[in-house]
Amino acid sequence: MNLVLLLPEDLVAPDRAHLTGRRLEHVREVHRAQVGDDLAVGLLGGAMGRGRVLRLEEGVLDLALTLDLTPPPKLPLTLVLAVPRPKVLNRVVAAAASLGVARMVLLNAWKVEKAYWTSPKMRPENLRDQLLLGLEQAKDTVLPELRLARLFRPFVEDELPALLAGGTGLLAHPGTGGTAPKALAAPITLAIGPEGGWIDAEVQSLLDAGLQPLDLGPRILRTETALATLVGRLF
Amino acid sequence: MNLVLLLPEDLVAPDRAHLTGRRLEHVREVHRAQVGDDLAVGLLGGAMGRGRVLRLEEGVLDLALTLDLTPPPKLPLTLVLAVPRPKVLNRVVAAAASLGVARMVLLNAWKVEKAYWTSPKMRPENLRDQLLLGLEQAKDTVLPELRLARLFRPFVEDELPALLAGGTGLLAHPGTGGTAPKALAAPITLAIGPEGGWIDAEVQSLLDAGLQPLDLGPRILRTETALATLVGRLF
Numbered sequence: 263m264n265l266v267l268l269l270p271e272d273l274v275a276p277d278r279a280h281l282t283g284r285r286l287e288h289v290r291e292v293h294r295a296q297v298g299d300d301l302a303v304g305l306l307g308g309a310m311g312r313g314r315v316l317r318l319e320e321g322v323l324d325l326a327l328t329l330d331l332t333p334p335p336k337l338p339l340t341l342v343l344a345v346p347r348p349k350v351l352n353r354v355v356a357a358a359a360s361l362g363v364a365r366m367v368l369l370n371a372w373k374v375e376k377a378y379w380t381s382p383k384m385r386p387e388n389l390r391d392q393l394l395l396g397l398e399q400a401k402d403t404v405l406p407e408l409r410l411a412r413l414f415r416p417f418v419e420d421e422l423p424a425l426l427a428g429g430t431g432l433l434a435h436p437g438t439g440g441t442a443p444k445a446l447a448a449p450i451t452l453a454i455g456p457e458g459g460w461i462d463a464e465v466q467s468l469l470d471a472g473l474q475p476l477d478l479g480p481r482i483l484r485t486e487t488a489l490a491t492l493v494g495r496l497f
Numbered sequence: 498m499n500l501v502l503l504l505p506e507d508l509v510a511p512d513r514a515h516l517t518g519r520r521l522e523h524v525r526e527v528h529r530a531q532v533g534d535d536l537a538v539g540l541l542g543g544a545m546g547r548g549r550v551l552r553l554e555e556g557v558l559d560l561a562l563t564l565d566l567t568p569p570p571k572l573p574l575t576l577v578l579a580v581p582r583p584k585v586l587n588r589v590v591a592a593a594a595s596l597g598v599a600r601m602v603l604l605n606a607w608k609v610e611k612a613y614w615t616s617p618k619m620r621p622e623n624l625r626d627q628l629l630l631g632l633e634q635a636k637d638t639v640l641p642e643l644r645l646a647r648l649f650r651p652f653v654e655d656e657l658p659a660l661l662a663g664g665t666g667l668l669a670h671p672g673t674g675g676t677a678p679k680a681l682a683a684p685i686t687l688a689i690g691p692e693g694g695w696i697d698a699e700v701q702s703l704l705d706a707g708l709q710p711l712d713l714g715p716r717i718l719r720t721e722t723a724l725a726t727l728v729g730r731l732f
Binding site: 357484 | 499569592595596597634635636637714715716717718719721722723724725726727728729730731
């Protein structure tokens with residue numbers, strides 16, 4: 263937690279916050295903060311700055327806030343991600359938020375098992391918690407937009423073309439031989455498949471919708487590694 | 498496991514392998530392979546190709562091997578990594594191997610807690626297992642060189658300059674304002690600090706040894722995310 267992310271309900275005055283729970287414990291046990299210390303803080307959806315510790319006791323953390331910084335800009339990137347296994351979902355969602363992805367669509371695909379959709383990890387509260395962890399990690403306050411698209415075809419045929427308008431759409435897929443265009447018009451939409459890859463019919467639908475194939479080379483990377491590598495390459 | 502990595506002791510003939518244990522279970526339960534199927538296989542440190550399933554029963558997997566492919570090239574990259582927390586060590590080491598890092602040095606730093614060094618995760622057997630997992634993920638057969646440097650100063654002063662000879666050394670560190678040189682002479686050496694960052698004296702020693710500062714921007718990324726982003730950016 264590189265930034266203590268404040269929720270509206272934490273504010274007891276415009277320049278005073280009162281924290282309990284996980285963030286309080288983290289500040290006590292990991293930061294080992296003391297009264298008078300300054301912590302990096304940010305208001306969810308708003309400004310960032312410093313929080314001076316006024317009181318830190320069992321169950322109570324009071325901060326005096328100076329919020330004079332703007333959060334870092336988002337990447338002009340929409341990530342269209344086939345739903346990963348529950349075990350890796352949290353990590354991928356938090357990593358995407360930390361990298362500054364502006365918008366994320368969790369999409370169904372042939373090789374996404376049905377059980378992934380009913381996993382407790384896919385509940386909105388959990389997904390939001392992972393996004394918040396990513397923001398705390400990266401020192402950002404602005405939640406990416408997150409949308410769940412349970413039907414592949416309607417999303418790809420009816421919504422994806424509009425997302426691509428004026429920008430560049432890329433389909434990360436091994437073995438296509440496609441290389442990233444040199445000059446990428448932003449915004450960029452990047453589609454990353456499930457662990458077993460997109461099936462041929464899905465590849466064709468995504469290409470028909472306007473995505474360009476992008477070959478990742480011979481190495482098969484885990485989703486979060488592939489995502490970060492692509493962000494480094496494209497931005 | 499995108500590649501079944503064969504160890505020398507798995508070979509019962511030059512073109513026959515006999516597997517047990519974790520890899521057998523994975524092939525049965527995740528790949529759900531059947532007799533006659535072809536699996537992607539590779540011989541540790543050697544060629545890759547196909548393994549046709551001859552026999553697959555409780556406790557026994559026999560493969561007929563055709564090893565006619567070369568593993569993907571390594572990145573000309575030495576990663577000098579401050580020892581991460583045990584909880585994240587496995588992930589970072591496996592990710593580095595999957596990305597194709599040629600050589601990895603796990604280095605001490607002021608903000609590396611002493612207990613990290615005595616964690617069971619730092620044992621050579623565990624580190625090797627994580628490297629193997631990274632190779633299986635990426636479809637590679639060649640282990641990166643791995644070295645543990647428990648003393649910061651002797652490594653940085655006496656060994657690092659020789660590693661840098663003829664190549665480019667980069668010090669990933671927030672807030673330096675340094676941008677990556679446009680033309681990077683390979684091999685590249687990349688130093689990534691601990692979670693709390695390098696302390697000033699360490700930054701100075703690393704710069705004195707010939708590293709150039711590389712600012713990662715305002716977002717603080719987890720080690721494995723930062724590593725993958727940098728690999729995408731530099732290669």
